[in-house]
Amino acid sequence: MKWFAVLGLAAVFSxxxxxxxxxxxxxxxxGIDPRLLMAHSIQESRMRNNALNTKSSGGTHDVCNMxxxxxxxxxxxxxxxxxxxLLKDPxxxxxxxxWIEARNFRQxxxxxxxxxxxxxxxxxxxxxxxxxxxxxxxxxxxVLIARDEVYAAMSQQNxxxxxxxxxxxxxxxxxxxxxxxxxxxxxxxxxxxxxxxHSA
Numbered sequence: 001m002k003w004f005a006v007l008g009l010a011a012v013f014s015x016x017x018x019x020x021x022x023x024x025x026x027x028x029x030x031g032i033d034p035r036l037l038m039a040h041s042i043q044e045s046r047m048r049n050n051a052l053n054t055k056s057s058g059g060t061h062d063v064c065n066m067x068x069x070x071x072x073x074x075x076x077x078x079x080x081x082x083x084x085x086l087l088k089d090p091x092x093x094x095x096x097x098x099w100i101e102a103r104n105f106r107q108x109x110x111x112x113x114x115x116x117x118x119x120x121x122x123x124x125x126x127x128x129x130x131x132x133x134x135x136x137x138x139x140x141x142x143v144l145i146a147r148d149e150v151y152a153a154m155s156q157q158n159x160x161x162x163x164x165x166x167x168x169x170x171x172x173x174x175x176x177x178x179x180x181x182x183x184x185x186x187x188x189x190x191x192x193x194x195x196x197x198h199s200a
Contacts, residue, residue: 022091026098037098039140040118041065049090063087066097112138
């Protein structure tokens, strides 16, 4: 019931919210590492919210950056989430994808097989495809983890460096970079992320 309430709240999110923030917030609300959600979006659509797949199985189709299948549309109407809103608002799309992932975890356990069900569903006939998809998501997810670790290490190094003396614009030569700022806009870490996704 809690997840239904959370998904309902997502419907009031502003379309102007930054997608990075949406991954983080959806991950926190559903108890999923935001980087795992981002891995799905990268694989499903290259993070394009106007992505459409009209050739999905069973005569269904997939929409938005998380490629939400039309088989979910009737249930999503209860939250005032429509096909049009999914395509218009990346945050609602991300929250809906997180809702699907969380439901799989609740029903089938927090494991890579459940991650694969995001794409194939639970059919025993699709085990091979499900595991292939899960392996792709795992690879993308690990790249995102490695990226964050590199950024964290660089940030620590920058903090240890002595402050440079003030300078004017005249002292900069062409193509010379300004001091690193330690910008962490792309940090999608989630304090309570599950350790299972670090395993082989």
